[in-house]
Amino acid sequence: xxxxxxxxxxxxxxxxxxxxxxxxxxxxxxxxxxxxxxxxxxxxxxxxxxxxxxxxxxxxxxxxxxxxxxxxxxxxxxxxxxxxxxxxxxxxxxxxxxxxxxxxxxxxxxxxxxxxxxxxxxxxxxxxxxxxxxxxxxxxxxxxxxxxxxxxxxxxxxxxxxxxxxxxxxxxxxxxxxxxxxxxxxxxx
Ligand SMILES: [Fe+2]
Numbered sequence: 010x011x012x013x014x015x016x017x018x019x020x021x022x023x024x025x026x027x028x029x030x031x032x033x034x035x036x037x038x039x040x041x042x043x044x045x046x047x048x049x050x051x052x053x054x055x056x057x058x059x060x061x062x063x064x065x066x067x068x069x070x071x072x073x074x075x076x077x078x079x080x081x082x083x084x085x086x087x088x089x090x091x092x093x094x095x096x097x098x099x100x101x102x103x104x105x106x107x108x109x110x111x112x113x114x115x116x117x118x119x120x121x122x123x124x125x126x127x128x129x130x131x132x133x134x135x136x137x138x139x140x141x142x143x144x145x146x147x148x149x150x151x152x153x154x155x156x157x158x159x160x161x162x163x164x165x166x167x168x169x170x171x172x173x174x175x176x177x178x179x180x181x182x183x184x185x186x187x188x189x190x191x192x193x194x195x196x197x198x
Pocket of ligand 1: 101152154
């Protein structure tokens with residue numbers, strides 16, 4: 010089930026404030042098991058992301074949203090995704106992985122769906138997350154993410170998947186057909 014949390018204020022004076030984007034990546038690199046979603050939330054919530062740290066992973070493409078990998082091991086991967094207004098994912102699930110998404114900059118729209126083998130895919134809910142917003146997908150959540158074409162600004166999101174994403178399953182509204190989809194290779198590894 011998808012949940013929504015609120016990222017702590019950038020001005021927080023808590024001791025966790027010293028945990029940086031690099032520290033987050035390092036904490037994931039040394040993992041020897043698949044982190045559960047609450048663990049990912051805890052890590053992201055204590056992380057303060059500076060623009061300088063995220064800068065090497067930024068870049069926009071004309072056709073599709075772009076993916077920039079920060080780290081990947083057997084158990085978990087972390088990516089920065091950059092979206093122009095109007096760019097979005099297909100309707101998909103994570104085929105056995107769970108994932109956390111943090112909005113660094115811009116506006117993210119997430120639509121969730123319900124699947125029934127008899128009646129096909131149906132709309133479930135829709136929501137908006139702004140900078141500081143944190144959301145997650147448990148197995149087997151089906152969703153679509155995107156930067157709304159009316160946002161007027163680029164979107165930068167940080168994604169952690171455990172285990173790393175392989176081939177995803179994609180869906181079509183009103184259809185019970187499930188297709189396979191391999192996300193584009195990251196532009197920067
Ligand atoms: Fe997803």
